[in-house]
Amino acid sequence: MNKLLFIEPNYFTYSTNLKLLRVELTTTYTKIDFGYQPFDGQKEVKKIKIRKEAYLSLLDEKKKFKLVRTSNMPIAPKQHIFKTAMDWLFFSLYFEPVPVKYCDLNLIENEVIAESDFNFISIELNKKKQLEIK
Amino acid sequence: MSLNKEAYIRYKIIDGCIRNLQKPYPSMNDLIATCENKLGKTFTVSTIQKDIKTMKEDEELGFMAPIKFSKSNTGYYYSNPDFSISQIPLQENEIEALKTASDMLQVISGSRVGQSFDSALKKIMVSLREKTDKNRDGLPIVSLEKAPQQSGLEHFEFLINVIKTKTAISFVHFHFLLCEFSTDIMHPYQLFEFNNNWYLIGFSENRKGIRVCGLDKIFDPIELKVPFNNSKFQEVKKYNEDMYGVKPIEGQKKQKISFVTAPDTANYLKAQPLHRSQKATWHQSQGCVAFTINVIPTYDLIRYFFMNSNRIKVFNNEFVIEKIKELVYDILSDYKN
Numbered sequence: 001m002n003k004l005l006f007i008e009p010n011y012f013t014y015s016t017n018l019k020l021l022r023v024e025l026t027t028t029y030t031k032i033d034f035g036y037q038p039f040d041g042q043k044e045v046k047k048i049k050i051r052k053e054a055y056l057s058l059l060d061e062k063k064k065f066k067l068v069r070t071s072n073m074p075i076a077p078k079q080h081i082f083k084t085a086m087d088w089l090f091f092s093l094y095f096e097p098v099p100v101k102y103c104d105l106n107l108i109e110n111e112v113i114a115e116s117d118f119n120f121i122s123i124e125l126n127k128k129k130q131l132e133i134k
Numbered sequence: 135m136s137l138n139k140e141a142y143i144r145y146k147i148i149d150g151c152i153r154n155l156q157k158p159y160p161s162m163n164d165l166i167a168t169c170e171n172k173l174g175k176t177f178t179v180s181t182i183q184k185d186i187k188t189m190k191e192d193e194e195l196g197f198m199a200p201i202k203f204s205k206s207n208t209g210y211y212y213s214n215p216d217f218s219i220s221q222i223p224l225q226e227n228e229i230e231a232l233k234t235a236s237d238m239l240q241v242i243s244g245s246r247v248g249q250s251f252d253s254a255l256k257k258i259m260v261s262l263r264e265k266t267d268k269n270r271d272g273l274p275i276v277s278l279e280k281a282p283q284q285s286g287l288e289h290f291e292f293l294i295n296v297i298k299t300k301t302a303i304s305f306v307h308f309h310f311l312l313c314e315f316s317t318d319i320m321h322p323y324q325l326f327e328f329n330n331n332w333y334l335i336g337f338s339e340n341r342k343g344i345r346v347c348g349l350d351k352i353f354d355p356i357e358l359k360v361p362f363n364n365s366k367f368q369e370v371k372k373y374n375e376d377m378y379g380v381k382p383i384e385g386q387k388k389q390k391i392s393f394v395t396a397p398d399t400a401n402y403l404k405a406q407p408l409h410r411s412q413k414a415t416w417h418q419s420q421g422c423v424a425f426t427i428n429v430i431p432t433y434d435l436i437r438y439f440f441m442n443s444n445r446i447k448v449f450n451n452e453f454v455i456e457k458i459k460e461l462v463y464d465i466l467s468d469y470k471n
Contacts, residue, residue, distance in 0.1 A: 005304055005356060007317050019315050021306050024356070031171075033306060033354060035315025069167045072157050086313060089156075090306055090353045094167075131319075134301060134357035 003133035036089040049079035054109040065096040150288040159209025286349030300362040306353040321363040379434025392450040397421025399445040
């Protein structure tokens with residue numbers, strides 16, 4: 001099984017606008033798909049970007065898997081500025097490949113956790129929810 | 135995959151990136167990343183640079199793409215924003231070949247092939263004439279309706295392929311009304327067009343039944359290795375034959391809907407029936423005509439009646455009448471406030 005897909009895994013985050021949709025594990029990269037969506041009653045027009053220092057780590061392991069590229073998401077200092085409070089965006093982040101196995105991942109952009117950062121803790125890659133990619 | 139075929143796919147990917155309104159001015163890195171992502175292998179800057187040069191300059195290929203680099207936006211763009219490599223006019227020799235082939239097809243279309251093929255052939259011929267026959271002022275003799283290109287059409291070829299190979303897909307979906315992302319696994323059965331928009335219909339694992347999705351709401355479809363679910367395939371016929379529009383109103387069955395039209399509208403509907411089941415049931419001496427159709431009610435049908443409510447009046451179907459009234463009340467309450 002070279003490529004695995006995990007759909008809408010469980011995770012924890014402080015982010016109110018970001019929804020982690022899918023995790024793709026391959027031997028050449030790990031891809032995480034996100035949707036930025038406005039929350040009910042949102043009035044603030046936001047901006048979004050990711051720092052190049054963002055990384056993935058496995059629970060209880062020190063090794064960091066670096067961000068290598070993005071799709072539809074600028075890397076800081078560039079940023080995506082939404083035009084209205086109701087705008088939305090689908091984008092993907094590509095990291096160095098984590099081992100293709102069942103585990104919990106952390107996505108860390110900033111060690112000091114803030115709502116605006118990409119910090120997703122305990123992204124659960126559960127065997128029951130895995131799908132093999134053709 | 136042969137090199138030529140792969141290069142052609144790269145041209146299409148580059149074209150798609152440059153035309154992507156959601157992320158204009160793609161950089162070289164964006165182009166490389168998208169090609170790598172879609173084709174699952176790595177590409178160098180020089181490969182993509184050569185591709186761009188070929189798209190711009192190769193006369194044999196014939197794209198002559200007006201690709202420019204914007205220094206202020208640090209990315210590529212088309213100097214003609216309407217350009218796309220999928221809208222390249224046919225070359226002389228290709229037109230001749232197609233004309234010869236279509237002549238041969240016309241000979242047999244009347245007797246040996248069905249009506250749908252005949253209709254497809256007519257479309258090709260009209261399209262060909264539109265591209266080739268121009269009068270002295272440079273205006274085409276015939277002009278087809280050109281809707282602005284729907285987003286999501288970049289997946290069209292991929293979706294045709296997964297339908298052919300009966301391959302399930304995972305995709306991300308954005309619900310325009312709820313402003314919400316979700317995912318689904320779809321076993322795709324068919325692509326269909328309604329009012330210049332394309333839709334995918336198939337078995338949805340989330341809904342455990344048929345689902346219809348506009349291609350503009352589908353993101354990043356991925357092929358899966360799971361057994362294909364063909365169990366609802368026969369239901370697609372219902373969508374093709376028993377409806378006007380895209381999605382049936384839940385719980386509704388095929389039913390008779392009667393409506394009376396003003397004389398001018400009657401003429402339009404006689405020339406272009408609303409549905410294949412349409413029948414004229416009554417003719418008034420001043421020209422008003424009553425029609426019936428036998429369909430499953432859809433929101434598209436309700437909207438059609440609502441938008442034409444000064445020319446068309448539905449009768450004999452309380453459900454449809456109530457749905458039209460709901461739209462009228464919604465609008466009235468909006469204007470009261």
